[in-house]
Each structure stands twice: as structure tokens, then as C-alpha cells.
Amino acid sequence: MNYKSIIYLVGVLTTTIGIAQTNPLKVTEDFKPSSVNQQGKLYPQVNSEGRVRASILAPQANKVQLDLGGTKYDMVKDEKGIWTGVSDPQDEGFHYYQLNIDGASVPDPGTVYFYGAGRLGSAIEIPAADQEFYAMKDVPHGLVSENIYFSKLTNSFRRCFVYTPANYNEDSKTRFPVLYLQHGSFEDETGWAVQGKANLILDNLIASEKANPMIVVMDNGYAYKPQTNTSRPESIFEEVVINEIIPMIDSKFRTIANREHRAIAGLSMGANQTMRIMMNHLDTFSYYGGFSGTSNYPSIDAIDVNTFLDGKFKEGNALNKKIKLFWLGLGTKEPIPFPASVGAFRTMLEQQGIRYAYYESPETAHEWLTWRRCLNQFVTQLFK
Amino acid sequence: MNYKSIIYLVGVLTTTIGIAQTNPLKVTEDFKPSSVNQQGKLYPQVNSEGRVRASILAPQANKVQLDLGGTKYDMVKDEKGIWTGVSDPQDEGFHYYQLNIDGASVPDPGTVYFYGAGRLGSAIEIPAADQEFYAMKDVPHGLVSENIYFSKLTNSFRRCFVYTPANYNEDSKTRFPVLYLQHGSFEDETGWAVQGKANLILDNLIASEKANPMIVVMDNGYAYKPQTNTSRPESIFEEVVINEIIPMIDSKFRTIANREHRAIAGLSMGANQTMRIMMNHLDTFSYYGGFSGTSNYPSIDAIDVNTFLDGKFKEGNALNKKIKLFWLGLGTKEPIPFPASVGAFRTMLEQQGIRYAYYESPETAHEWLTWRRCLNQFVTQLFK
Incomplete structure (x- = not known):
């Protein structure tokens, strides 16, 4: 695999909107679109550590979070109004998740939807060694x-x-x-x-x-x-x-x-x-x-x-x-x-x-x- | 059918958040959950005029819209943070739509999802006379x-x-x-x-x-x-x-x-x-x-x-x-x-x-x- 590790300075990005997440996060930059994305959708992505990177355009939003595995990860907004966030490493396999936009819990427009947790919702697939x-x-x-x-x-x-x-x-x-x-x-x-x-x-x-x-x-x-x-x-x-x-x-x-x-x-x-x-x-x-x-x-x-x-x-x-x-x-x-x-x-x-x-x-x-x-x-x- | 018409005063509700839609809207109050909702979901709803009422909890949102049939209908927020909006009467049959939350175009968590318009998205079913x-x-x-x-x-x-x-x-x-x-x-x-x-x-x-x-x-x-x-x-x-x-x-x-x-x-x-x-x-x-x-x-x-x-x-x-x-x-x-x-x-x-x-x-x-x-x-x- 051709990948490189970089220091992903979430702190720099977050200063503009004042999110609490300020620790520099070391993330391996070998993200690829998840295998359960809708055709042609680049996000969400998964890297070799099992981290999930979600992304959504929401120019007027105040707060957007990636809600995955019981944790809500704050996402950060760029100058185009695109919010992006990275999760902690996840277990191999299939996990349901949602996006939270200003308090609204919604499916990620990037993924196929699955019935689980009593609803049709988004999911991510972390490639497993035995896949x-x-x-x-x-x-x-x-x-x-x-x-x-x-x-x-x-x-x-x-x-x-x-x-x-x-x-x-x-x-x-x-x-x-x-x-x-x-x-x-x-x-x-x-x-x-x-x-x-x-x-x-x-x-x-x-x-x-x-x-x-x-x-x-x-x-x-x-x-x-x-x-x-x-x-x-x-x-x-x-x-x-x-x-x-x-x-x-x-x-x-x-x-x-x-x-x-x-x-x-x-x-x-x-x-x-x-x-x-x-x-x-x-x-x-x-x-x-x-x-x-x-x-x-x-x-x-x-x-x-x-x-x-x-x-x-x-x-x-x-x-x-x-x-x-x-x-x-x-x-x-x-x-x-x-x-x-x-x-x-x-x-x-x-x-x-x-x-x-x-x-x-x-x-x-x-x-x-x-x-x-x-x-x-x-x-x-x-x-x- | 047991229904009644009332004057639905969108104008009153909108004063709190300053949405431009101020005309009193005469809406027949016989809304029922759409037949293509997820099990147990009360919204979106459809009335006998073919209007669609959407609803979503988004307490921190600035602006939420129902994006249906080429029109974006402003929704209004109640004291619980629930946004609700009503569309114009739609043709009988099946129509794709999305919700727009602060600029993010997302599926409505209330509906089943359908592949159309190049994506998996929400849809509404307006009962047809020949259904x-x-x-x-x-x-x-x-x-x-x-x-x-x-x-x-x-x-x-x-x-x-x-x-x-x-x-x-x-x-x-x-x-x-x-x-x-x-x-x-x-x-x-x-x-x-x-x-x-x-x-x-x-x-x-x-x-x-x-x-x-x-x-x-x-x-x-x-x-x-x-x-x-x-x-x-x-x-x-x-x-x-x-x-x-x-x-x-x-x-x-x-x-x-x-x-x-x-x-x-x-x-x-x-x-x-x-x-x-x-x-x-x-x-x-x-x-x-x-x-x-x-x-x-x-x-x-x-x-x-x-x-x-x-x-x-x-x-x-x-x-x-x-x-x-x-x-x-x-x-x-x-x-x-x-x-x-x-x-x-x-x-x-x-x-x-x-x-x-x-x-x-x-x-x-x-x-x-x-x-x-x-x-x-x-x-x-x-x-x-």
C-alpha cells in the first residue's frame, strides 16, 4: 500500500469555529471510500487504522457531528461550507452511524442505507483481515x-x-x-x-x-x-x-x-x-x-x-x-x-x-x- | 372521511424566526402518515389535497426546508426544536424529495429510501384515485x-x-x-x-x-x-x-x-x-x-x-x-x-x-x- 502518515492539525481548523476538539490528531492518510457508499460517492472514507472520515456540505450549520459507535465526533467546516470529521479507530466490520446537523440526526447522503437500530440508517464497513x-x-x-x-x-x-x-x-x-x-x-x-x-x-x-x-x-x-x-x-x-x-x-x-x-x-x-x-x-x-x-x-x-x-x-x-x-x-x-x-x-x-x-x-x-x-x-x- | 378544514396560520408561527412565508395557508387537516414511511414513523404526512407535511427535530438549526417538486418550502420551528412545513398540493403518485438543514441536503429520517435522481433519497406517496x-x-x-x-x-x-x-x-x-x-x-x-x-x-x-x-x-x-x-x-x-x-x-x-x-x-x-x-x-x-x-x-x-x-x-x-x-x-x-x-x-x-x-x-x-x-x-x- 502506498500511504503516508501526517500530523492532521484539527486544532488549526477548529479555531475558526471554536469546537473543543484541539488535540493534534495523528491520522494515517490512506483513506478510501467505504465499500458501502452509494455509487460515485467519495465520502465517508476509511483508513488503514479503521478511522472513519465523514464529510458533508452544510454551509449554514452551527455544529455537525459524526455519531458513530456511541461517540459524537465534532466535525469542522472549511471555507466552502464542507464539514469534515475523523473518528477514532473502529473495530473491523460493519457499524451503523448517523450524522448530526444542528441537533438533527440524519442518514449520511454518502452511504447505502441499512435497517438496524430500528431505522434505515447509514453504515460504514471497516475492511476485515478475513473479508x-x-x-x-x-x-x-x-x-x-x-x-x-x-x-x-x-x-x-x-x-x-x-x-x-x-x-x-x-x-x-x-x-x-x-x-x-x-x-x-x-x-x-x-x-x-x-x-x-x-x-x-x-x-x-x-x-x-x-x-x-x-x-x-x-x-x-x-x-x-x-x-x-x-x-x-x-x-x-x-x-x-x-x-x-x-x-x-x-x-x-x-x-x-x-x-x-x-x-x-x-x-x-x-x-x-x-x-x-x-x-x-x-x-x-x-x-x-x-x-x-x-x-x-x-x-x-x-x-x-x-x-x-x-x-x-x-x-x-x-x-x-x-x-x-x-x-x-x-x-x-x-x-x-x-x-x-x-x-x-x-x-x-x-x-x-x-x-x-x-x-x-x-x-x-x-x-x-x-x-x-x-x-x-x-x-x-x-x-x- | 372524517376531516375538517382549518386556517393554518403559518404567519403566526413564523414571526419568531422571521421566515418570509407569511400568507395564511388554508390546509385541510386530514393528514396521515405516508405509505412509504419507515415502520412507526408519523412523518411525513399527506392530506386529501395532496399536500405534504414534513417534520424533523433540529433544535440548533437556523433554517430547515422541505425540498419537493422543484420548490423549497420553509419549515418553522416550535418550542421543542421540531421543524414542520407544508407543501403545495402535489400530483397523485410518487415523488422524490429531500430535507435541507442549514444548507445540507439530506434524506428525511422518516421515510424508506429509493434510488432515483442519482441517489438514495426520500419519497412521498400521494394516494391516487386508481391506487x-x-x-x-x-x-x-x-x-x-x-x-x-x-x-x-x-x-x-x-x-x-x-x-x-x-x-x-x-x-x-x-x-x-x-x-x-x-x-x-x-x-x-x-x-x-x-x-x-x-x-x-x-x-x-x-x-x-x-x-x-x-x-x-x-x-x-x-x-x-x-x-x-x-x-x-x-x-x-x-x-x-x-x-x-x-x-x-x-x-x-x-x-x-x-x-x-x-x-x-x-x-x-x-x-x-x-x-x-x-x-x-x-x-x-x-x-x-x-x-x-x-x-x-x-x-x-x-x-x-x-x-x-x-x-x-x-x-x-x-x-x-x-x-x-x-x-x-x-x-x-x-x-x-x-x-x-x-x-x-x-x-x-x-x-x-x-x-x-x-x-x-x-x-x-x-x-x-x-x-x-x-x-x-x-x-x-x-x-x-
Whole structure:
């Protein structure tokens, strides 16, 4: 790489507008446009340290900030009215962020938008050392299909995205196993195939014969009973999965419709939800993946197997015979309470003598690079 | 509807910040959240007059404007720092817009984002009297599949969206005709299935047996020869369609791969592009649709049939025998030069004795409601 380090004197620039940030900042000047920018947009940029440089024209603004990873970085204005700011180094991977213009929190006009944190917003991609596994390559690509359906249980239109592997369309006879894959809280059914890059991860693994071809169904984990005036929202996602989604997928796609060829996994809230669904329906699924979450969340206390999930983990031997894979993953930098909560769950599994696989994503927190890596590991062990 | 008219005294509110807009504005107070808002977002809103009310929290801002339909409407701040503004009545249908905060043009955090005008931005949907034809209904829904492919001709990854009708998955044998459907300038392959609602239009028409089931392929009209240092960008979209996209679609999907079962259509720039492709490849397509555009654009002059498109319209009788449908559509409020340019083209067709169908979308301009309506009319005449 051809780059040079310079002393970036934010102090000099800020004197004109009196922002408090006056420490000289040593920044490596090898910034490149982020890979999730809109076509042709030069900003935001990322450098080799993982710093983010944002930039926006706002000539009449009083204060503009880059709001990233829980910190609001003051940006500074040049003579053309363009505000620019640089963040601290970020972890590798994908991070949501916003710009703040005079108190208005808005998406950066430079980036593509992603649904997360309960909104469509901007994001930055810090290139990871292992990014090849989710890169777009010249391999056969599967399709990601938007599937709209009316759900009688929720009395609403719902949508899932369905990945079919590249060889799905090679003939009209071959049938495939299915992974049901769920997003986390304040995310939606778009997460896995957009920021999660599930389709590219599967394309690459299948092309290199590290994973078996499979269908992946990504639905929305928020599903509620139709509300009356007096009732509170009651989640019926489990019923929707079992009684609506699975029968629909088995009728619309060439699936192998039995428990030996069905897996269910999720991240964070989705890990919690899918673990309950798995344990309540061992006749339906035989593989489970929990990424950054378990059903005892947010508790970090020792688990009472007699009461936890209605005693579903009491019979360790029986579960070992029935479950083909019980897989857990976590980032090494996850915040409280995830490490202790997942830790308490693992302790319970070990006390019960229940076999499970455990993976740690190095140097990542409760974010999408953790989950991309989890998926990349998990699916290689499915349907074998 | 239960609504009431009140005098909305913008003048009173504006005195505190000195905005020039002081005329009392009579606004019908029956605003409802726009149908293309993000889930749970109350703003922007639309009333029965087609006015748009935008709102954003920006406590420290000096000036906030709603930038819609070529006009920047000053918004006014309340004591909580929330800026609100109301537009003039808009045409029915779909309109892109932005907010302007102290000179920064940004998407409204309230809406879903759409690719148009060369960027991902906000949009508003003004309910149309005929909106039922593109409404999401409890009918069988087709799939919209994202299809990633590597294009050797452009040396780049490209993407198209492919609509397959609901009965595509009912069996594994039935084969279908294909419509190739293109977006306009500064739009992309997402346009037709997102703001164009092509999938819902087809779902509804097919469910009511007004259109035959068909596959619809929506690709990106920007395709260039790989650039050298000395060369200028040279569009090779026609070559990509003929040599890469069609063979790929015919191999991945159950198409009827002949000219009698292939249509090509587009809007604006896409109408221009697809007309050239149609006329150069009458062995490949037998149906054509041009929505708000023709290949003589932007000229409004009389067309010389000897030179126009290399004389492809010279033999009227031969074309009448070869082409099954030549269909043109236009909005009644289209701006210069579209009415005169399409008019000059129609005059040429008539002078040559070439049969064509012509549709006008009432009270719409060069916008998506025109194109939704065009598609809704056009596809009922395909493959019959």
C-alpha cells in the first residue's frame, strides 16, 4: 500500500469555529471510500487504522457531528461550507452511524442505507483481515428472492427473503435442506442478506465445497397476535414459523421437508427466539445455531434446568441423540451481559452433558462481523 | 372521511424566526402518515389535497426546508426544536424529495429510501384515485429475485431483479414468456420492483386474469466497455442484453425462449434504449413498450425515416407483419421536450403506416405513477 502518515492539525481548523476538539490528531492518510457508499460517492472514507472520515456540505450549520459507535465526533467546516470529521479507530466490520446537523440526526447522503437500530440508517464497513469469505467473487451465485405472503395468524402482510443456491436452477428436480435464519432486535428480514452478506457467504462456501447447497429463509422476527383495544402485543413468532412459514416454504420451494434437513439459527434476539422454537419443536429441526445470544438472556445467573424453557434441557442424553448440532458463537468484545449470559448457558449445557460447538469471533463485539463469521463457521457443519 | 378544514396560520408561527412565508395557508387537516414511511414513523404526512407535511427535530438549526417538486418550502420551528412545513398540493403518485438543514441536503429520517435522481433519497406517496391496481392484496404473490452475475463484457459484477409469477413454483415444468423492463436515467435496477411496484401490478393483473403469467427481468441500463486510460465511457447495454442477460435468463429460468414470447420495454431513457434494442433485434423480441420516451429524444423535429435508427422504420408493412405490439405511453403533464418529442415520433409512425397503441396517463408528469399505469395497461396486451 502506498500511504503516508501526517500530523492532521484539527486544532488549526477548529479555531475558526471554536469546537473543543484541539488535540493534534495523528491520522494515517490512506483513506478510501467505504465499500458501502452509494455509487460515485467519495465520502465517508476509511483508513488503514479503521478511522472513519465523514464529510458533508452544510454551509449554514452551527455544529455537525459524526455519531458513530456511541461517540459524537465534532466535525469542522472549511471555507466552502464542507464539514469534515475523523473518528477514532473502529473495530473491523460493519457499524451503523448517523450524522448530526444542528441537533438533527440524519442518514449520511454518502452511504447505502441499512435497517438496524430500528431505522434505515447509514453504515460504514471497516475492511476485515478475513473479508474474503464474504466478498463478491466470480463464483456461481444463488438468488435472494423477496417472498410476500399474507399471514392469517397476524392478520398482516409479511415478507421473507429466500436464498436458493446457484445449482437450484440447474435442474427442476433436486431438493434441498433449509436453514431458517433470524435477525436481531431492531433489525428486520433484510438484515441477513444485506449487511449480513449471507448469500455471498453461502455462495463462496458452496463454490469451494465447504458447505452443502441449502435454501436459507430469512423472515421477520416481529410477529404479533392481531390486537384488540384491550390486549397488549403478544408475540406469536413461533406459531408463525411452525404453522405458516415452514408449510409455505415447503410448498413453494424444492425442500427436503423433514427434521434431518432443517436447521434454525439466529443472532441476539433471534438466537433467543430460535432456541425456544428449536427446543419446542425437535420433531421439526435437528440443527441449531445461536449467535451472540441464548434464551436465558439477559440473566447471568446459574440456570435452573427444571424450570428453564419448561425443563427442555433436563434430559441431556436424549438431547444428544436427537440434536445433530447445537452450535453457539460469540464475539470476544461483546458487551455486558452477553459473555456472562452465554457463559451461564454453556455451564448448564456442560453440567447436563449436552454436546455443543462453541466459536469465538476474534476482536468483534455485538455486531455484524461477529455474525457473518458465525454463519460462515456454522453452515459448514450443516446437513452432513 | 372524517376531516375538517382549518386556517393554518403559518404567519403566526413564523414571526419568531422571521421566515418570509407569511400568507395564511388554508390546509385541510386530514393528514396521515405516508405509505412509504419507515415502520412507526408519523412523518411525513399527506392530506386529501395532496399536500405534504414534513417534520424533523433540529433544535440548533437556523433554517430547515422541505425540498419537493422543484420548490423549497420553509419549515418553522416550535418550542421543542421540531421543524414542520407544508407543501403545495402535489400530483397523485410518487415523488422524490429531500430535507435541507442549514444548507445540507439530506434524506428525511422518516421515510424508506429509493434510488432515483442519482441517489438514495426520500419519497412521498400521494394516494391516487386508481391506487388499487398497485396495492398489496391477498392474492397469490410472485417472487422478486436478486440475481448477481459477472459480466465479461463490462468486466464487472452486475445485478438484475427477476419477477417470477405466483404459479411459477406450482410445478417444475411450465415455461413462461419474458418481459425485459428498464428504468430511466439516474435510476437503477431496483426502480421497477420498488417504487414502480411492478411485482404488485403483475400479481394483481395475473390474479384477475387480465394478464398472462410472465417473467419480468429488471436490469441496470448503465453498462460500459471496460475503460482504458485513453477511452471515454462507451455504453454497451445493448450487447449486454443480447449476449449476456438473455442467455443467462433463458438458462436460469423456465422461459419460452423465442421472439414470440419475449417483450422489451422501458421508461424515459429506458424507452429510448429498449426501442433501439427492439429495432436492432426483431428476431429476438416481438413486443415493445415505450413509457415517456422514444429514441428521437430530445429532438422535437420531424423524423427522417431514412436516417433515424439506420432506417429501421422505413418498411412499415414489413414491421406491421413482424411486430406484434408497438405500445407508447405518456403522462398528460409531462414537461418539455417529452410531449413534442413523442409527438414527432408518433407522426413518423403514422406517416409510415405503422400500427401502434397509445395511452395517456391523466394528470401525471414524468414520474412513477405514469409508469405504473403504463405497465398496468401494457402487460395486459402481451403474449396473447
